Amino acid sequence: MVSEQTRKFVRQRAKYLCEYCHSPEYLSPDRFTIDHIMPQSLGGSDELDNFRIFNLLVNMIKSHAEAQKRRGLL
Numbered sequence: 001m002v003s004e005q006t007r008k009f010v011r012q013r014a015k016y017l018c019e020y021c022h023s024p025e026y027l028s029p030d031r032f033t034i035d036h037i038m039p040q041s042l043g044g045s046d047e048l049d050n051f052r053i054f055n056l057l058v059n060m061i062k063s064h065a066e067a068q069k070r071r072g073l074l
């Protein structure tokens with residue numbers, strides 16, 4: 001898991017902007033996701049420079065859930 005200290009550092013480093021689309025975190029309904037750039041399963045490290053923040057995953061999960069919901073209604 002990502003420590004609160006790491007989370008804080010990475011969010012400050014990114015100036016609270018999504019590192020993909022640069023939308024500000026304060027406009028997002030959710031806190032941004034923090035994740036490894038290089039997955040640990042592929043040998044990624046736990047160094048601070050291997051982390052990024054973004055809202056993409058949250059959006060993906062949401063649209064996925066919504067798509068499933070729609071399919072269930074059909």
Ligand SMILES: [Zn+2]
Pocket residue numbers: 018019020021022023054055056
């Ligand atoms: Zn984004």
